Amino acid sequence: MRNATQHRYPIAKSFDLKGSTRNRRSKPDDPVGKDVNFLEEFGGLNLSPQLASELLQTHHQDVEILRQHEVMDYSLLVQVHDREPSAVCPKPYPSVPVRMGHSPVPQDSPWGVRVATASASSQHPNTAPTGGVQWRAYDGITSADGRFLYTFALIDILVPYAWWSKAQVLKNEIQSCGRSEEFSRIQFDDYADRQIGFMKRVVGPPVREKVDN
Template sequence: MTTPAARILKKKHFRVKHQKVKLFRANEPLLSVFMWGVNHTINELSHVNIPGLLLPDHFRAHSKIKVDYHLFNKENMPSHFKFKEYCPLVFKYLRERFGIDDIEYRESLTRSQPTFTDDRGKSGAKFYLSYDKMFIIKSLTSEEVERMHSFLKHYHPYVVEKHGNTLLPQYLGMYRLTLDGVQYYFKVMRNVFSPHFRIHQKFDLKGSTVDREASDKELDKSLPTLKDNDFIKQGIRIKIGPEAKEKFNATLTADVEFLLKLHLMDYSLLIGIHDVRQAAEDAEARGDGNRSDPHHDSESENEYDSGERWENTPPDSPRQADAHVINPDIDVYAVASQEENQFIYFMAIIDPLTNYGLKKQAAKAAKTVKYGSNVDGISTCDPEQYAKRFLEFINDKVIE
């Protein structure tokens, strides 16, 4: 005879437990796979210690996974895909050097789907922002992946030597996704502009004056990217004071000399200006005092900027920042104006991976024919001339 206690035990024995599976919902399969892959690779690296010395093999290494008949979340995830992470230990080391925790990195890229921006740039690349606006995701070509590989073996030791103190882009990850036999490549970088400061003006400066003004189409945007001639015409000077200027110029000069050694050119100084007084007036007009308002920001227009603040950030979040107060852990490219509570400047070097090869040499020849050989303001020139002109322009016409 079976006792009631035995019947209870039998019921417990045959109870089915379903494994909890994290869902990655996005409005396109590519983003769902990206989120799944970042989550997977960060989890795989969570128990891996970074070696004291990275070897050449680490810069050629990769991890990859192939998923077939994926049963979970099928309405959002394809059933077959591949995900590959390039140089996982190198990028893990770089994230650590730049003060970015792997768990926070994973949450920023997977908690909610990244947002597509309309700015494709000259290369036609796609740009996405992480939901908290901390990171930029940029699509790459296979040739650009090779360029990144070549750059990494120089970039990593330079970042180590400078203890992460650089105006260069902070490269944090590089991935390949394969869906339906098509390969897609992406890299992840830190957003230059802060998520909690509205950017009121934005400039892309090369130190060149030929064809360096924003087009009418660009000027129609809510936050246009202005250029060298626009900057000069407005008579703007970035006033940060002698001590800050000396520190900034030292970092900028070291970065440019590093790029020069690699025979690179065509990079820019991206500047975003947050007008503290204008932001306070806007907040007052909205009746919210001095608080940041995530719903009154400019649209994202650039590979390295968002012009938006965080949305859905809880008040007790360690990332929540007071308006107009620079957080050194987040606002790594920020410099306050010399006059207190006037401006906050965000300044960084962008697009540093262009080599002065045959294509650029041909472009220089074409512009020389058009504008004459005595014109010094042509943007396309050899790396030595480019570096010299760039530094002189920033020092003489931009920073005070």
């Protein structure tokens, strides 16, 4: 899944989704919502069946790679661009548009030269093969009613299921009397399954859910 910030559009709302609702509510003034905020504000992205199927397949394949490497605690970043601002997205948060090959970094700086070189040596999203899918990560995905534009990324993918993570999972298991699956951090296999399951809710109809948390 391509980096979600490779676009020119202002971001009305961002969500960091792990698939858990335990302690997954952000503060009202936080520009990035969490799982509970998403369920209460959107409930689902209302994608067309074809787009939903393609996105689920892409997400599933990416998560399976993380599963193979025993990675956990990653998040699905969902960025929402509202074409009709309302109470759902009352105020866009400040953002800097970023696009491959169109960086705001001065082009004559050492970093600017490295960015330009890296961009030139990679395939531009608009010319990359689509593999038969009906959407491009660069353009984003439009909701079924045409109101919202969504972009996605898998982030925080560097947490291995090592001794420290195993100790945290064991502690949660003891403290919760065997209900550790409610916590954000769980065993990497279970984490992948939960992410895949939650993704089905993300792409589904906008059924908002009040979560007592």
